[in-house]
Amino acid sequence: MAAVSRWDCFDAIEGDVRAMVADPRWAALPEPARAQAIASRVLAAPDGGRWLFGAHARWHRHDPAGGRWHPAAPPVDPEFRAASRVAHDTSVIPRHLVPHGPDVTADRGSVQGFVGPDVPPRITGRVRELLAAQRGRRREDFPLTGPFTEVFAEEVASPVAAVWGTLMWCAYAPAFDGNEVLLSMFGEFLARPLPGDEWVRWLSPFSLEDLAALYGERVRAGHPEAGRRLVALMADTAGVIRDDPRFRPRADALPAMLEPVLRRTGADPSAAQAGDHAVRRAWLERCPPHVTLPETSPGEHLQHVVYDLVVALGFVAAKGADPRAIAASLLAADLSEAAPGAVEELCPWLEPELRHMLRVALDDPSHPLRRCWPRTGELPTALYPPDRAAAAALLGTSYAAGLAWCRLTGTPVPERGFATASAVVHRLVHERDDPVPGDPADSGGPRIPGIPEAPGTPFRHF
Template sequence: MAAVRPWNAFDAAEAEVRSMVSDARWRTLPEPDRAHLIAARTLVTRDGDRWLFGAHARWHLHDPADGRWHLAPPPRRLRARQEGHHTSALPAGVIPSGPDFAAEPGSTQAFVGPDVSVKLCEQMRELLRANCRKPELDYPLTSFGDIFARDVPSTVAAVWGTIMWCAYAPAFDGNERLLTMFGEFLRKPLPGDEWVRWLPAPPLVDLVTLVAERRRAGHPRTALRLAALIGDAAHILLWDSRFRPRALALLTMVEPVLKRPELDDEAALRDDDALRRAWLRRCPPRLARAVLAETDPEAHLSHTVYDLVEALAFAPDPARAAATYLADLSDSRGTLPARLDHRLRHAYDDLRRAGLTSTSASERTEPDGFPVMPGPRFPSTGPHTGPGDSRTGPREHFTGLPGDSRTGSGFEGPGLTRAGEGAAGGVLPADRAGAAAVLGAAYAVGLAWSGVSGARVPERGFAGSAALVQRLIHERDDSPI
């Protein structure tokens, strides 16, 4: 006889709310009635914390200090009772609208550990090969110039930009197939080291610019081909849950113009941002969370912090474990704590008083401010630029990043010891997928914080994320020379 799962107040409340919101009548209810139904299912734990399952199909935690509700996964191992909450005290932002419950959560895994499938990589390689030899005069590189050599056509940038924009957290294995196919086009080595490429997340306007510039230059068919290429690349990415939510959103933005080529002419002729706004307006409410980085960076940060705490659910104290990763973020103005729920804020403040926050705020003599002890060195296995090719002559050539001691125990530093060994209360994720989920969520938080605060993203990764790579490097599927 199968074991019966013990009753849990959080699971029960979540199931009730999901059932209500999925009912077609939910959208027809007046706002006060919706608020009453949600407020009546508020839970209270023994420590006095109040929780409700609301907007975005996520849990919200009440902050007793100022009455705000923060996105926060609940402590499902704790007992809770249903107590209800004053309806008038609920802000509209925590009440589900309906479409927000239809969003696909995707996956927080980085591309370190579980690889992108061979099938997806081969389909993307075929798409790139079919479009990489277009004449650069017809397809000039109007964005991504910091990534690609000057003679690379914008078709290559369109495929690359789609991959990076759709990725939940673009941290890739240094020898990932999805990156190596771009090696011959790169202007310089990708940021990172021989283990991980910590790549920036491009804004949507970088993709939009490729299309808008061609339309303004009087080449509407070329602009349409670039839009179609972005759509083709997004369609391939649907195979992987780490890309799927944003790939779906991108497809809903691009596909209408493929059916009506003149649809975006007015916006494109105005400027890039006008076209960007036109694309975003076409994104349906059910996919709104996938584009929060573009529409509401503050909310996007809150969701990535939620993902991080959820990925650390295996830890004895997930909030305290998450705080050690948040401590990596540069916060010279001291504005991060106010954005956190009171559990995270208290844990973060403990680290701040110990002088263990803002670990990536400055670089001293070694990367990210941490001393690097001598250790084994390997040549970079990731994509790199080689000498010039036969198409247009020599390209700018940059030397690769030196190896470091991250391959063994010689890589030391307070931030890495804290995050790598103590972030989860002395407990590492149970498996490769769990470690990749924490790594991806932590890196996504760093990128989201950069989008909100302007803080830099360390070229070799945030300390906690970089330390977690130690959990994965012995399971790599390639063999460094």
């Protein structure tokens, strides 16, 4: 007899909301009607929690103590998901949780790092052409600004920085294979070796204001056309790299933000006279609303990348563990090594259960969650990702989370990377230049002793 599939209320509601928002009539609905439609699909979980699938295609969990909804990756336990029911909630849903359409239907790209899966040759070849065309530019005509002066040699002009800065800004998580062609082509321009080691380069993204400063400097110096050429180069670079999903969401957004400069229709030259902050604000105002950026809110950006980290750890559910508990443990491992005091600034942005698990993993050396911490640079065997794609996603999300909390707290990014991301690299380096293998997903493996299983609410285990 064929097995009867288990009802999954979370899948059903998510599918319903996605279909509803994708309907062309959704955008024409009055805002109160859209909010009511989302409120009528709030889930009541067996532990009494409330869950909502809404803006940016994210699940949110209600914190009854604070009254806030927090982005929270949904529970993975099948029984818990099957036992949840529509709450028929009549409470008012905050406006920012109601999807407007593109935030749910847009391509979110890939969360993988650039160690393991290489950037395709068709992209690196086109970037090389853009870069080759900048050779011979004079530093006097295109001066470097800000942090670019620390990266590039004295004779290098700002068009090279415009290409590099666009790559770094668009990347989901700029941790790159040390042999990655996309990086090696910049070798002749660098002032010093990139941070990292022989396996991986742990790079920090340049900010949107760093890119804006390249343009603003030329405008204030009386050379607006040179500034426009730099902006055109940024847009061209974004157009090339958007074919790699690890760059795509921001690479799609950047040309839209820059278009008025290229068409000479915006007030960007006047904004440049007021300073780089003003240029940055003008560009952010033109960012498509479905794209989430750290420049908009570092705290909300942290919420999104932690959500991605929990999803990337979904494979541990087959080993009897809760991905949220493992994510909290690995965040604690990174914080413990780089900036343990920063946890106080992070916690207000985390959903209550994950916040609690993060604190106990940091504060209690004997807590079972400590068993997930990397030891001697390696992940515990039970946390090995089942294949290269899963390892690249764990690398990308863990590194992105580290960059996010460093940005939020003002912590310098460690030159040797974070403990978790560095440990994941050991699962990738020996096959980093090979085609992605077709290994089946791991459906078993050792249980992680003492770690919460995967119910809807691991909070009760502590």
